[in-house]
Amino acid sequence: xxxxxxxxxxxxxxxxxxxxxxxxxxxxxxxxxxxxxxxxxxxxxxxxxxxxxxxxxxxxxxxxxxxxxxxxxxxxxxxxx
Numbered sequence: 001x002x003x004x005x006x007x008x009x010x011x012x013x014x015x016x017x018x019x020x021x022x023x024x025x026x027x028x029x030x031x032x033x034x035x036x037x038x039x040x041x042x043x044x045x046x047x048x049x050x051x052x053x054x055x056x057x058x059x060x061x062x063x064x065x066x067x068x069x070x071x072x073x074x075x076x077x078x079x080x081x
Contacts, residue, residue: 007015027035036042 025038027038
């Protein structure tokens with residue numbers, strides 16, 4: 001697998017110009033009632049506690065982590081981790 005990372009000057013200039021610009025996304029009318037979900041502030045807090053919340057109790061001697069590979073990674077992904 002070959003990966004090409006190449007940009008031209010116009011792409012670099014456009015990226016630099018847009019780096020500090022606020023992201024403006026127009027939300028469709030049918031989702032206006034859910035716009036609080038998309039606010040940046042909402043991503044920085046946990047949801048309120050609910051009666052359905054529960055603790056997962058592990059058995060004595062259970063490992064804290066499990067060393068397993070969920071899916072295979074390509075070489076570039078392995079280097080990134």
